[in-house]
Amino acid sequence: MTTRITELFSIDHPVIQGGMVWVSGWKLASAVSNAGALGLIGAGSMKIDLLREHLQKTKSATSKPFGVNIPLLRGDIDELINVILDEQVKIIFTSAGHPGRHIEKFKKAGCTVIHVIANVKQALKAEEVGCDAIVAEGFEAGGHNGLDEITTLALIPQVVDAVKIPVAAAGGIADGRGMLAAFALGAEGVQIGTRFAATVESSAHEIYKQKIVDARDSDTIITYHNILPVRAVKNPFMEQVQKEEIKKGMTRERMMELHAKGRERKGIYEGNWEEGEMEMGQSSGLVHDIIPAGDVVQRMMQEFEEAKRKILHTRP
Amino acid sequence: MTTRITELFSIDHPVIQGGMVWVSGWKLASAVSNAGALGLIGAGSMKIDLLREHLQKTKSATSKPFGVNIPLLRGDIDELINVILDEQVKIIFTSAGHPGRHIEKFKKAGCTVIHVIANVKQALKAEEVGCDAIVAEGFEAGGHNGLDEITTLALIPQVVDAVKIPVAAAGGIADGRGMLAAFALGAEGVQIGTRFAATVESSAHEIYKQKIVDARDSDTIITYHNILPVRAVKNPFMEQVQKEEIKKGMTRERMMELHAKGRERKGIYEGNWEEGEMEMGQSSGLVHDIIPAGDVVQRMMQEFEEAKRKILHTRP
DSSP states (O other): OOOHHHHHHTOSSSEEEOOOTTTOSHHHHHHHHHTTSBEEEEGGGOOHHHHHHHHHHHHHHOSSOEEEEEETTOTTHHHHHHHHHHTTOOEEEEESSOGGGTHHHHHHTTOEEEEEESSHHHHHHHHHHTOSEEEEEOTTSSEEOOTTOOOHHHHHHHHHHHOSSOEEEESSOOSHHHHHHHHHTTOSEEEEOHHHHTBTTOOSOHHHHHHHHHOOTTOEEEESTTTSOEEEEOOHHHHHHHHHHHHHOOOHHHHHHHHTTTHHIIIIITOOTTTSOOBOOGGGGGOOOOBOHHHHHHHHHHHHHHHHHHHHTOOO | OOOHHHHHHTOSSSEEEOOOTTTOSHHHHHHHHHTTSBEEEEGGGOOHHHHHHHHHHHHHHOSSOEEEEEETTOTTHHHHHHHHHHTTOOEEEEESSOGGGTHHHHHHTTOEEEEEESSHHHHHHHHHHTOSEEEEEOTTSSEEOOTTOOOHHHHHHHHHHHOSSOEEEESSOOSHHHHHHHHHTTOSEEEEOHHHHTBTTOOSOHHHHHHHHHOOTTOEEEESTTTSOEEEEOOHHHHHHHHHHHHHOOOHHHHHHHHTTTHHIIIIISOOTTTSOOBOOGGGGGOOOOBOHHHHHHHHHHHHHHHHHHHHTOOO
């Protein structure tokens, strides 16, 4: 399939794997890229040296295009960027911050830059500073989430109407039906998180992967509203945070006390059900098995075609 | 277009107009039905006698099928139901409660019963008690909202996988692109609120209609989380409620103090920007004009066909 997203990255399928903390290492990224989609290294949970190792291993494991996701809020962001450019990575996804400060450096190095946004204002800003494309991510997505709580279905058409650069849709998509829905709204690609987190090549803990499979439609919640919203599965820790938040509200200081102490690592990487944050999206209710990442890509494309054939049968 | 939803109601287009408080009177419902979609009277804001008047006027104004939406939580629900059955209304949408208690009465009277749900469990329950179809409504919808905050994109495929009865999608849909997305996910119809609230025939105040047109993607918020969530446009009143909720949390008692004093009437029907609740969905960012309801139906069907043609051009 050819869209501006497949052309931008020289990939076969308009599917981008999310660069998720504690999940998206070289194994996952290279498996996805080898399947003809776009694999991403999730730099968010990696120290500088570990990131370099993962970039090098990805290059050994695939000759196809791959990219890296970097959260711009990181304290060591300049060092992080230097490693990425030094390792000649040409596709950079930026999130959690403003890409404007760094874009000249990226462009000089010949990189394609995609920024993750969660409202129309951010989309316009990303286009204005020179991003090549955007990922528009809705409220249903796992992990860190926009403050405005705009859902993918409401967000995509409004973003597509506002910008000229291509848009990939993220949040709530785990199969070919969701992918077709995103295309109906005007997206030219999709970014998939949760479905890829529950794959053989995901570096997450087996318990976390199984919790994605077990999760149903109502099993994720947002906490830290109005500060730095995070979506994760309801577990003892998240329920405790939610209870406190409903009763007393939440301050930034209290959030840092609760969230910032390695909760993501504990949940996702160590599989600690009681005390960790197991980030996943509402699409976890659509994930019923742990399979190889390449099979996810293949299955999604088949389902997309099936869903398209069905739509054709609805005639006026 | 023929789907199980169009067949169930004997309508031409698989579009249902939401039965909204202070918005959906006989003028709107009959205009929508006359355009070949399904108009609904919103009984929620009507006293018994007024409801009877609106039902009678709708019957005079259209010979096409129409229905009524009733919130089951109302104190005078039995009286309400008696009027509806007495007036021979044959299509009943139930929301905010459990339809099980009333369904036998409806079925005996030969009615088609559709229940509005916001998660898979409620969908299964509605099917089990004998509803003919369901409306699955996502977090992006305006007005009263589900506690689980599941978005339309995540909800529809999970509901469609769970039940055998036909599903109409609601929440976040204001044009033909959204309608096609809903169909891609497996819905066989759509229920549209906000777009119909900003029509000539809507009984809402002109100021409220204009606020829908003015609203952008980020302009609605949910308040009364975890109690009885309501989505409305950010205005002085809603911002004050939000501030209090973030700082101190919210109790049911405090919510009743704030919300239950005619806030919806004040906002929607009286156009009071300062003190009312102007309920609208995130799709308000997609509404750019106040037009006749029949034009909404016609435009939506045209956009749906256009979006379908575009999808066909994405070939593998």
